[in-house]
Amino acid sequence: MIQVSNLSFSYTRQPFISDMSFFVSSGEIFGFLGPSGAGKSTLQKVLIGMLTAYQGSAMVNGIECRHRTRRFYEDIGVDFEFSTMYEKLTAKENLQFFSSLYEKKTRPIDELLEMVGLEHDGDKRVADYSKGMKSRLNFIKALLHDPLLLCLDEPTSGLDPTNSRMMKNMILAERAKGKTILLTTHNMQDAAELCDRVAFIVNGKICALDSPHNLIMSKGAATVTYTWIDNGEHSASCPIDRLSDDEQLKRLIANNCLQSIHSSEPNLNDIFMDITGRTLL
Amino acid sequence: MRAIRSSFFQMLAYMRRDMMLFAACPAPILAGLFFRYAIPFLEAVLADYFHMPAIISPYYRLIDVLFVMITPTMFCFVSAMVSLEEADEKTAAYLFITPLGRTGYLSARLGLPAVIAFLVTVILLPVFKLTTFSSIAILLLAACGTLQGVIVALLVAALSSNRLEGMAITKLSMLTVFGAVIPFFVKDSIQYALCPLPSFWIGKAGSENTLLYMFPAFALSAIWICFLLKWYLRKM
């Protein structure tokens, strides 16, 4: 679906996105994970043909992005990180207008509104919407023309847990229909839960690219941390696959001296720290 | 085509909600009525009062030249204001990544209003004109006036970042229209200080009754439009 090779782009003279290469297969949820300012949105803008002054190649759906035509957009749905609605018009008027731009048949508006719980707010002006309502509305706008490729820029940011859950379910439902999804986020739980593969992006470069599972496994096994009292509190830890070698732990268990014991599985955040040397936020 | 038509009607619907923009549309007809009927009446009253044979009538040609630019400037101003709002709300950026695209957007916001303004001018000028024109002159003047409107629209859209600034820039860019006045009043060669303005040459063509002066007007308009279009697209 997407084939990027030796892509470089910069807004200024300093190099920014440099020499990126990766591919995204059809039917995959592919995540760009990285701190803000890393270049995730910029990369996405290259892939949707908004920024055409790039070097290298970026093919989307068989079309080189800088040579995109109107056809190109019949199959791409974009949800920006900011609202892109006519504030003075109602939600329905907005969706009707954006629907009318496509040659292909679009999805029923009422159904989409209902899917994100906005069925009673369709006739309200977008200016009167809350931030969360606007994100949901912008999200369904990207689904209007049932595109093959969905580009979602921080779709869950600023949503409460219930709405965030609902949106994630909708993203998974789109994948189940065979759609390809590009997801930009700095939320590692979302990335771990949704993405088939993630690319860690820092300072315009891909530092790692694999499935969340493989990335987490690359760090090695979980560790077990335990504490006990012996002239004050002590604590020690040991990899979970080496527990039987830990004589001290065996002794503490035998004597029922443990104060606490817990295992901690590495998460994407730790891996991100390990690989890039910086945090996600 | 479908997307362009749809987004053009969207602009009309959007305008209906905005009294100021809505009011700008019949302005050419009101101005035309005023020029055609009130001014000759005023001329008669003034001439009688001051016992002079002519006061305004030597400038009837100038009034016609200004009228040529009124419709395009008004229409293009309206669409410039709408696109400013679209830039503000980021809907323009979104439209660029739909089948409408950049070229479609420019056609709907600049091209179509300009074509309509041209047609309206070609119809209204013969109705409201105070002096006589050949049909060729009417077509050339309407075309050049339309380009002037496009220049005003691009100036507004490229130089301002919101509606309030847009209003201010509109007033400023209206000054470029008044380049047409100079050849009527300044006969000295100092008038050429304004020669970079296309409207100056339109005024010159009017004041000296020489259609040849329309050529620099067209050429300069093309240069202005290319330059401003680049500027505008870089901003989007």
Ligand SMILES: Nc1ncnc2c1ncn2[C@@H]1O[C@H](COP(=O)(O)OP(=O)(O)O)[C@@H](O)[C@H]1O
């Ligand atoms: N239009 C622009 N012109 C110049 N610099 C920009 C522009 N948009 C973004 N940037 C810069 O590019 C960098 C990356 O931005 P972005 O891709 O939005 O990061 P992310 O989405 O990963 O948070 C930032 O430093 C930002 O200031």
Ligand SMILES: [Mg+2]
């Ligand atoms: Mg971003």
